[in-house]
Amino acid sequence: MSPQPTPPRAEGDPAIRPRHPSDPPQTPPEKAGEPLLRIRGLGVQFGGFHALTDVDFDAREGEVHFLIGPNGAGKTTLVDIITGLTKPTTGSVSFDGQQLVGHKEHRIVHFGVGRTFQAATVFEALTVGENLDLAASYRLGLRRLLRQPRGHADAVVEALEVTGLADEVDKSAGALAHGQKQWLEIGMLLAQGPRLLLLDEPVAGMSPDERTRTGELIRYLARGRTVLVVEHDMDFMRRFADRVTVLHEGRILRADATVAEVQADPTVQEVYIGRARDDRNSAGRSGAAAAGAPAASDDEEAA
Amino acid sequence: MSALLATVRRRVVGPREELPARIAFAIVAFLLIVVAPSMLSDFRLGLLAKYLVFAIVAVGIALAWGRGGMLVLGQGLFFGLGGYAMAMHLQLAEAPDGQPPAFMTLTGAEHVPGIWGPFESTAFTLAMVVLLPMLAATLLGLLVFRSRVRGPYFAILTQALAAAFVIFLVGQQQFSGGTNGLTVMTFFGLDLADPDDKRTLYLIVVAVLALVFLIGRQLVRSRYGRLLVAVRDAEDRVRFLGYDPTLVKVVAFAASAGMAGLAGALFVPVVGIISPASLGIVPSIEMVIWVAVGGRLSLAGAIAGAVLVNYAKTELSEQLPSAWLYGQGLLFVVVVAFAPRGIAGIGEWLRENRGRLRRGRDATPAAATTVEEGA
Ligand SMILES: Nc1ncnc2c1ncn2[C@@H]1O[C@H](COP(=O)(O)OP(=O)(O)OP(=O)(O)O)[C@@H](O)[C@H]1O
Numbered sequence: 074m075s076p077q078p079t080p081p082r083a084e085g086d087p088a089i090r091p092r093h094p095s096d097p098p099q100t101p102p103e104k105a106g107e108p109l110l111r112i113r114g115l116g117v118q119f120g121g122f123h124a125l126t127d128v129d130f131d132a133r134e135g136e137v138h139f140l141i142g143p144n145g146a147g148k149t150t151l152v153d154i155i156t157g158l159t160k161p162t163t164g165s166v167s168f169d170g171q172q173l174v175g176h177k178e179h180r181i182v183h184f185g186v187g188r189t190f191q192a193a194t195v196f197e198a199l200t201v202g203e204n205l206d207l208a209a210s211y212r213l214g215l216r217r218l219l220r221q222p223r224g225h226a227d228a229v230v231e232a233l234e235v236t237g238l239a240d241e242v243d244k245s246a247g248a249l250a251h252g253q254k255q256w257l258e259i260g261m262l263l264a265q266g267p268r269l270l271l272l273d274e275p276v277a278g279m280s281p282d283e284r285t286r287t288g289e290l291i292r293y294l295a296r297g298r299t300v301l302v303v304e305h306d307m308d309f310m311r312r313f314a315d316r317v318t319v320l321h322e323g324r325i326l327r328a329d330a331t332v333a334e335v336q337a338d339p340t341v342q343e344v345y346i347g348r349a350r351d352d353r354n355s356a357g358r359s360g361a362a363a364a365g366a367p368a369a370s371d372d373e374e375a376a
Numbered sequence: 377m378s379a380l381l382a383t384v385r386r387r388v389v390g391p392r393e394e395l396p397a398r399i400a401f402a403i404v405a406f407l408l409i410v411v412a413p414s415m416l417s418d419f420r421l422g423l424l425a426k427y428l429v430f431a432i433v434a435v436g437i438a439l440a441w442g443r444g445g446m447l448v449l450g451q452g453l454f455f456g457l458g459g460y461a462m463a464m465h466l467q468l469a470e471a472p473d474g475q476p477p478a479f480m481t482l483t484g485a486e487h488v489p490g491i492w493g494p495f496e497s498t499a500f501t502l503a504m505v506v507l508l509p510m511l512a513a514t515l516l517g518l519l520v521f522r523s524r525v526r527g528p529y530f531a532i533l534t535q536a537l538a539a540a541f542v543i544f545l546v547g548q549q550q551f552s553g554g555t556n557g558l559t560v561m562t563f564f565g566l567d568l569a570d571p572d573d574k575r576t577l578y579l580i581v582v583a584v585l586a587l588v589f590l591i592g593r594q595l596v597r598s599r600y601g602r603l604l605v606a607v608r609d610a611e612d613r614v615r616f617l618g619y620d621p622t623l624v625k626v627v628a629f630a631a632s633a634g635m636a637g638l639a640g641a642l643f644v645p646v647v648g649i650i651s652p653a654s655l656g657i658v659p660s661i662e663m664v665i666w667v668a669v670g671g672r673l674s675l676a677g678a679i680a681g682a683v684l685v686n687y688a689k690t691e692l693s694e695q696l697p698s699a700w701l702y703g704q705g706l707l708f709v710v711v712v713a714f715a716p717r718g719i720a721g722i723g724e725w726l727r728e729n730r731g732r733l734r735r736g737r738d739a740t741p742a743a744a745t746t747v748e749e750g751a
């Protein structure tokens with residue numbers, strides 16, 4: 074495959090120029106091959122600091138798309154914008170033709186977008202089963218929420234099965250091991266039944282075996298869904314990515330490339346992979362160490 | 377694996393110690409319905425009725441604060457709304473047809489004032505006793521939770537509203553009876569001076585408390601109850617599960633307000649009077665202390681806390697009136713600092729330790745890390 078340039082920018086394209094509050098809702102007609110997620114001209118500032126600048130990004134149905142980049146590149150910020158946690162200064166995010174910018178977090182979940190967090194957050198006072206059950210029940214009305222649940226929904230059983238947490242169903246989530254919490258969070262995402270899943274560093278702090286299991290889990294999730302994975306671990310990326318986008322200092326360095334292309338790209342190597350190699354060679358560990366402090370310290374938890 | 381999954385699929389989800397809880401419920405019901413009326417003097421039974429009225433407020437606080445993490449420091453407002461609604465109705469019922477209540481005729485009023493009018497109706501009053509506080513809490517909650525006001529700010533806001541309500545009542549003396557409050561002698565045909573009728577009233581209070589407890593327990597055990605705990609522990613995470621935490625919190629807050637209103641309505645006949653002194657800042661804080669002492673994570677604990685603290689208050693303030701205020705403050709500090717699970721925590725601690733003993737000496741303490749939250 075040849076390197077794909079970022080899509081050409083047309084002056085009059087409403088999806089490209091910054092959205093104005095008076096703009097009509099953008100619901101373009103469904104086109105074959107249209108990306109499920111389409112981000113155009115995205116920018117965000119935190120008090121003068123440009124965390125993201127002019128970001129264009131596409132993800133298609135059924136692909137595992139890795140978003141990589143050094144610390145502070147803006148990866149989490151991008152996920153935050155897609156899921157409504159952060160409001161962008163400029164640009165648009167359309168998901169299956171639906172404009173996401175300006176919607177509340179829980180509305181965006183109802184559109185079919187789910188996420189996990191860089192630091193796995195599960196409800197520790199509840200059991201594993203209860204965590205999954207809540208995730209699967211968000212479409213229920215208040216009347217049905219008020220009933221005492223009997224038995225688990227199919228979505229919960231599926232999540233227990235693929236995450237391997239069936240034995241822990243009655244265990245309180247706070248008592249799970251670190252890696253299991255991350256799987257539980259992915260399981261909750263699966264139980265929600267989203268079409269786009271955003272995973273922020275799903276293998277941070279995991280052992281090599283756990284990483285492999287998580288990778289397989291991600292491949293499973295990608296059947297009929299789109300999975301966007303934020304990760305530092307280059308080895309993990311090589312094994313499980315379909316497409317890769319590289320972010321650096323808030324800008325797209327390389328958009329929608331294959332793993333081979335990213336690895337062959339000298340600019341990418343310079344800002345990212347090169348450093349990852351050096352670190353890996355010296356530390357004798359996977360590329361998780363490349364990005365520095367947070368990911369590296371995670372390794373201690375796994376030990 | 378698949379056999380395990382099949383059992384998982386079918387199994388009832390939720391607390392499993394159903395039977396002991398039911399037995400405990402039956403024992404307490406027997407004590408309250410049969411033993412207490414035959415053992416206690418009329419005076420003591422009247423006091424117990426008052427404690428049980430307070431226990432109704434406590435259930436609501438355990439729900440909003442213990443489960444939902446909303447420190448409701450102004451329940452006196454809702455207690456007062458229910459109480460005054462009931463007192464207005466009872467005063468109108470006692471006054472001659474079409475006449476204003478007695479305290480108004482003293483100041484020369486000749487007509488029933490406009491806002492009193494609808495409370496002539498029994499059905500309207502009974503509805504308002506619960507709906508008025510719930511409506512107030514819903515509006516307040518939508519306003520406050522939507523702008524993500526939480527923690528101490530929310531607590532102070534509720535407190536300020538209770539204080540404002542007291543100022544309003546004192547200021548509107550011609551409608552509210554001012555600091556004197558409203559006095560009642562009868563309750564839907566019951567003569568509140570008659571011991572037999574008072575016993576009936578006591579049984580009504582017990583029945584309402586049982587109902588409120590069962591409603592609270594259903595809320596706690598439902599999916600909604602878990603959602604409430606999830607919002608308490610990680611509100612922002614809940615948004616990404618597809619729920620609006622504002623609505624989750626409003627429901628619990630409104631339910632607690634409705635329970636406080638119901639309690640206020642029963643307080644009126646049980647005590648014979650409602651006045652601003654029963655619903656200001658201090659009473660509102662006391663309500664939270666009962667629940668802290670009883671155990672805010674447990675509805676049954678909250679009930680026990682309300683009864684025991686108020687019993688202690690009666691006993692101590694008979695002997696050393698001034699000591700009670702300090703004693704109560706000290707009790708609160710001790711509970712918050714050393715026993716955050718309150719009286720209910722003692723039972724849970726015993727249960728956990730018994731389990732540890734049963735597992736044998738070689739079981740490490742670290743094995744018992746999970747802390748179950750009792751209903
Ligand atoms: N709410 C905020 N206010 C101010 N600055 C912020 C905020 N959120 C993020 N930033 C800054 O924006 C930049 C991008 O942060 P972001 O968390 O998106 O990076 P990242 O690529 O996810 O990094 P990491 O690999 O460490 O997770 C960082 O410099 C960060 O300090």
Ligand SMILES: [Mg+2]
Pocket residue numbers: 148149150191273
């Ligand atoms: Mg990040």
